[in-house]
Amino acid sequence: GAGVSQSPRYKVAKRGQDVALRCDPISGHVSLFWYQQALGQGPEFLTYFQNEAQLDKSGLPSDRFFAERPEGSVSTLKIQRTQQEDSAVYLCASSLAETEKETQYFGPGTRLLVL
Amino acid sequence: GQNIDQPTEMTATEGAIVQINCTYQTSGFNGLFWYQQHAGEAPTFLSYNVLDGLEEKGRFSSFLSRSKGYSYLLLKELQMKDSASYLCAVRDTGGFKTIFGAGTRLFVKA
Numbered sequence: 456g457a458g459v460s461q462s463p464r465y466k467v468a469k470r471g472q473d474v475a476l477r478c479d480p481i482s483g484h485v486s487l488f489w490y491q492q493a494l495g496q497g498p499e500f501l502t503y504f505q506n507e508a509q510l511d512k513s514g515l516p517s518d519r520f521f522a523e524r525p526e527g528s529v530s531t532l533k534i535q536r537t538q539q540e541d542s543a544v545y546l547c548a549s550s551l552a553e554t555e556k557e558t559q560y561f562g563p564g565t566r567l568l569v570l
Numbered sequence: 571g572q573n574i575d576q577p578t579e580m581t582a583t584e585g586a587i588v589q590i591n592c593t594y595q596t597s598g599f600n601g602l603f604w605y606q607q608h609a610g611e612a613p614t615f616l617s618y619n620v621l622d623g624l625e626e627k628g629r630f631s632s633f634l635s636r637s638k639g640y641s642y643l644l645l646k647e648l649q650m651k652d653s654a655s656y657l658c659a660v661r662d663t664g665g666f667k668t669i670f671g672a673g674t675r676l677f678v679k680a
Binding site for chain 2: 560
């Protein structure tokens with residue numbers, strides 16, 4: 456079956472522009488995570504959804520970042536008024552259930568460059 | 571605070587064994603994961619430990635000591651394709667937040 460997909464794969468934005476990043480999780484996966492990965496670093500947790508409920512958004516760096524998953528499947532991460540420090544790879548991951556040991560399956564990421 | 575430490579880089583020879591260490595200091599603990607990440611690609615799951623001891627899966631094994639806040643990933647019979655970054659990650663209690671280390675870049679040479 457298909458894995459986690461993300462679009463676009465690459466995005467170049469001018470400082471101040473708004474961007475929207477899409478994640479299509481594996482069908483039937485309850486849990487969905489967003490991470491930000493800077494070059495040479497590990498992924499940093501941004502937010503977590505269980506179905507359509509956003510249960511943890513403690514990792515969102517500012518109120519310019521907003522995520523939604525209105526129907527419990529596809530999710531969108533929106534960044535308003537992008538800044539250069541937002542340049543990173545944004546990874547989406549999904550897992551089948553809501554138990555802690557469930558493996559997360561990662562998408563290929565969206566590489567965002569803010570000029 | 572939350573802190574996960576791993577060596578930045580390691581080099582090993584094809585066919586050899588390599589051990590990648592990870593120490594963690596987190597406010598809670600609900601399991602430790604190891605992921606492999608090739609350059610420009612998504613992380614892929616390797617192992618999960620929640621109890622002390624060794625978990626073996628083919629050429630890969632992972633060990634956990636909760637009292638010491640320590641884990642290692644052991645890779646046997648190294649192959650060139652094992653050249654990648656290896657990420658140690660700890661799941662926090664009370665939720666699903668997962669904290670990743672910066673990763674260890676492993677170079678396998680012929």
